[in-house]
Every structure is written in structure tokens, then in C-alpha cells.
Amino acid sequence: MMGAKFSLSAMAMALILAGCSLAPKYEQPMAPVAPQFDHQDPATIEQDMSKLDALGWRDFFADPRLQALIELALLNNRDLRMAVDRIEEARAQYGIAQSDQFPTFGAGGAGQVTRSPSDLRAGGPEAPAISRFFQAGVGITAFELDFFGRVRNLSEAAYQQYLATEQAQRTVRINVVAQVAEAYFRWRSAQQMVDLMQSTLASRERTYRLVNRLFEVGTASALERHQAQVQLDTVRADIQAMQRAQMQAYNALTLLVGTQLPQDLPEPAVFGKEQIVVDIPVGLPSSLLVRRPDILAAEHQLKAAYANIGAARAAFFPNISITGLFGFASPSLSALFDSGRTYWQYSPQITMPLFSGGVKGGLDLAKARQNIAISNYEKAIQVAFKEVADALAGEATYTEQLNALRDMEHAAAESLRLANLRYETGIDSFLQVQTAEINLYAAQQRFVQTGMESLLNRVMLYKALGGGWQLDNTY
Structure with missing residues (x-):
């Protein structure tokens, strides 16, 4: 009877010890950022928070051709495939670590x-x-x-690593969507620029024919004819450079999509700001902690570091x-x-460890890695805050910049019209026409370039906010 009581007591003690864990209690570090973004209207914050969960990448990118390309990329992109395989790898590693908690028969x-x-x-x-x-x-x-939780903490660390890998796959998915959109807009922008240069080339050819005619009848100088020739050749060279950029953008897009672009893609939307949703909900910086997969991954890495400390502490015991x-x-x-x-x-x-120098070194190593994981988590939050703040600064300024460039383009076009009239009537020299042509050409190029940058800024905001949340949380 005494032996039975002793056996029951020993079993109870074993169960109590098996429930022990020497890992420190996890505490989420404070977010080292301001409570609100600059260039953010406080009146819209509450409304934005309610819109965040309903916005998917299909709502974010309105161009039907871009939507089709993103769908293809999500099926064929090799980086995304490798990320999915890494999830399976991490799941298998977690399964191995978890199995060590149970006897093998x-x-x-x-x-x-x-x-x-x-x-x-x-x-x-x-x-x-x-x-x-x-x-x-x-x-x-x-x-x-596992009286002191060593095996259980190692299993917990492997589980947190697995969860971090899942979040890394979400990060890759968001990056793929953003990279496809960026490559697509660069491709469309290059097409717009080639069209602009082709129309400018036609205008320069008409100007050259006019100057050449005037030169042949003796009312224009050889200098003016050569100036017109320079203007014409400049645009011809620019067209070749832009066609090269267009082909390179197409190649980059093909690489990201992971397959040849089909011939039956939907018709694209008109190139402009309407290709991306105008009203982008932002929310508060605290929402990034649960939206940005890189921040979530960093937090899982931090939890794994806590569990590894528990395993290192258990190594001091029998x-x-x-x-x-x-x-x-x-x-x-x-x-x-x-x-x-x-x-x-x-x-x-x-x-039982007697000389525990190596064991103590293992604990010191686990604590150092915990401190690194804390700093990495805090830095991930700071980087996310900076990226959102940069994109919001762009949203606050690009509209007015494009309006100013549009007005400048209209003024430059009118200046060229008047300069041509004054030249044809003999009031001014061809230098005025040349200057007006250069100014208009530069204004048109800058407008197209800035328009593309404003679209890329919205893509950056999409990425910085953690993607199109409605669909980007699925695999």
C-alpha cells in the first residue's frame, strides 16, 4: 500500500514538473513610433479603420489588364512558389520538434x-x-x-518559426503584387512616352521641312536649318532609348508574371490616376502591428527567442x-x-551538468538573440511607419505637382504656337521656336514621368500598409 502511494506521489510530481516552463513571460514591446501619421486627416481615421478589412488588391488596382497579370503572377511567380515550399519545410521542422515531446514506440x-x-x-x-x-x-x-520544459520550449520555438515563415510567404505575395503593378506602370509609362515622342517627332519634321524650305528660298540661314536638324535628331535618339526601356519593362513584367504574357489579355484602362483606387484608407500606426506580415514575422521570431531561453535554462537541470x-x-x-x-x-x-560553462554560454547566447529579436521587431515597426509616412507625403503633394505641370505644359504649348507664328512672319528668329520646342518637350516628358511616379507612390502605399487585405491573407 505504501509503495502504491509512493508511485502515485511520484507520478503526480512528474506531471507537475512536466507542466513547468523556464521561458520568460512574453511581453510585446512598445511600438517606438508616433501614435498618428503626418499628413493624415484625424476626421477620417475612424472611417478608414472600418474600410481596411474590406479592401482587397482587386479593389485597389482597377485596371482589368493589371488584374489579369497579377492573377497570373500569383499562380506562376517562382519566388512565391519557393515561399510556399518554405512553409512546408518549416511545418515539417515543427512536426519533428513536436514529436520529441512524445515517446517513440x-x-x-x-x-x-x-x-x-x-x-x-x-x-x-x-x-x-x-x-x-x-x-x-x-x-x-x-x-x-521533460520535467523542466526543454523539449516543449524547443517545440514552441519551432512553431513560432513556422508561423514566421507563413508571414514571410504573405510578405512575398504582397511584394509580388506590388512588383507586378510597378513593372506594369513602367511599361505603360514607356508606351505613353514613345507615343509622345512620336507625335513630337512628327512636329519636329514639319518644323524642319518649313525651315529647309525657307533656307532654299534664302529667307532662313544655314544655322537655323542645322538647329532644326538637331531638334529632330534629338527626338529620334530619344525614341530609340525609350523603346529600349519599354522592351526592358516588358521583360521585367514577364519575369514577375512567371510565364509569357497571353495575347488575349483584357483591354487596359486609360493610363492615369484612375488605375488605382483614389480613396486609400490608412488607419493608425498601431494597425500595422497586425497588418504588416513582416512585423508579425518579427514578433513570431521574438516569441521563438523567448522559448529558446526556456530551453537554455532547462539545460542547467538534470x-x-x-x-x-x-x-x-x-x-x-x-x-x-x-x-x-x-x-x-x-x-x-x-x-547532470557539473561544469556548466558551455550550458551558461548557451543561455547567454539565447539572451543575446532575444535582445536582437526585440531590436529587429522594433526596427520592423519603425521601417513600416517610415514607409507609410513617405507614401502619405507623396499623396499629399503629387496632385498639386501634376496640376502645376499640366498648367506648365499648356503654357509651353501656347508659347510654341506663338513662337512659330512670329518666326513664320519674320518677327523673331528660329531661336525662339527652338527654345519653345525644348520647353514643351521637357514639360510633356516631366508630366508623364511624374504621373508614373504618383502611381508608383500609391503602389508603395499599398505595400507599406500590408497589401490588399481581403485577399492577401489567403494562400
């Missing part, structure tokens, strides 16, 4: 036949020369009794493991499973 059998010389036989020279031993049963490998076998044994194979052939054995083992 196996069934097997063995046989041994030995012939011994007469002077080495256990029963003397008259004993049989050949001895036989057969065994079969179920065994348990060396299983660590390590207890047990190996056992239950089955049947017999000198005859035919009688192996007869009654009375029960065979069992168990072998507990305990090891």
Missing part, C-alpha cells in the same frame, strides 16, 4: 544463435555447444522526461530519459509466444 524481433567452445560454455563441457535466444516485443526509444522493452523471449522460436515467456526491461538514465 516500435515493434520488432531478434534472434541469436551462438556456438561456444567446450571450455567457455556456461554449464561446463557437457552443456550444449549451440545456444539460441529469440526475442520479440514492443519497445520505447530513449525518451526524455536530463532524465528512459528506454524500455516489453515482449517475449525464448531459446526456441516455436515456443516464443508460449505462456510464461514474458520479457521486459527498462533503463532510466539521468545526466
